[in-house]
Amino acid sequence: DAKTTQPNSMESNEEEPVHLPCNHSTISGTDYIHWYRQLPSQGPEYVIHGLTSNVNNRMASLAIAEDRKSSTLILHRATLRDAAVYYCILRDPNYGQNFVFGPGTRLSVLP
Amino acid sequence: DAGITQSPRHKVTETGTPVTLRCHQTENHRYMYWYRQDPGHGLRLIHYSYGVKDTDKGEVSDGYSVSRSKTEDFLLTLESATSSQTSVYFCAISELGMNTGELFFGEGSRLTVL
Numbered sequence: 028d029a030k031t032t033q034p035n036s037m038e039s040n041e042e043e044p045v046h047l048p049c050n051h052s053t054i055s056g057t058d059y060i061h062w063y064r065q066l067p068s069q070g071p072e073y074v075i076h077g078l079t080s081n082v083n084n085r086m087a088s089l090a091i092a093e094d095r096k097s098s099t100l101i102l103h104r105a106t107l108r109d110a111a112v113y114y115c116i117l118r119d120p121n122y123g124q125n126f127v128f129g130p131g132t133r134l135s136v137l138p
Numbered sequence: 139d140a141g142i143t144q145s146p147r148h149k150v151t152e153t154g155t156p157v158t159l160r161c162h163q164t165e166n167h168r169y170m171y172w173y174r175q176d177p178g179h180g181l182r183l184i185h186y187s188y189g190v191k192d193t194d195k196g197e198v199s200d201g202y203s204v205s206r207s208k209t210e211d212f213l214l215t216l217e218s219a220t221s222s223q224t225s226v227y228f229c230a231i232s233e234l235g236m237n238t239g240e241l242f243f244g245e246g247s248r249l250t251v252l
Binding site: 123 | 169171180181182183186188194196197228230235236237238240241242243244245246
């Protein structure tokens, strides 16, 4: 099962760090953890992905638990433009080329 | 930004009419995907392609067909549109495929079937 569990919504103040959690207790050993976000009226946008080690890019950091059953997306300084739905995604074991998109976490950023 | 263009961006049609949505890429990526997004269901995979003339079904493929005769174009066809196919359709592309690579999404095509 490629299911992930995320909080429905979170709030952050502008210019503060945001930690978005995700549980994926049934992840298989070879599956990457992916994060995408979707701004209003736009298609999803790639944020970051990783397998075992923590990952950093210009948008965010991904902290992966040692047992890989959970991960946290870290936005170091939230801006108003970061207000979006954030999806933590695994590959669907039933369809090799499919992501299982859950409802995600709706992040609100307060000025 | 990845070069993905979806057309049309908006379409209103009547039940029973055929509809074709086009996804065009300029990135020469191997994989192309069609998703639909509906309230309460999130994004769901309809069909995908892993090369010219190579396609496979996703989790909600009934009522849809696809074709990929060129690397750059992936067409989604509703042979006889139904109201349940009213949705926002997203095309996505990937060079390496879903597990190890990034997906780049288009801006979406909003289809309304009356």
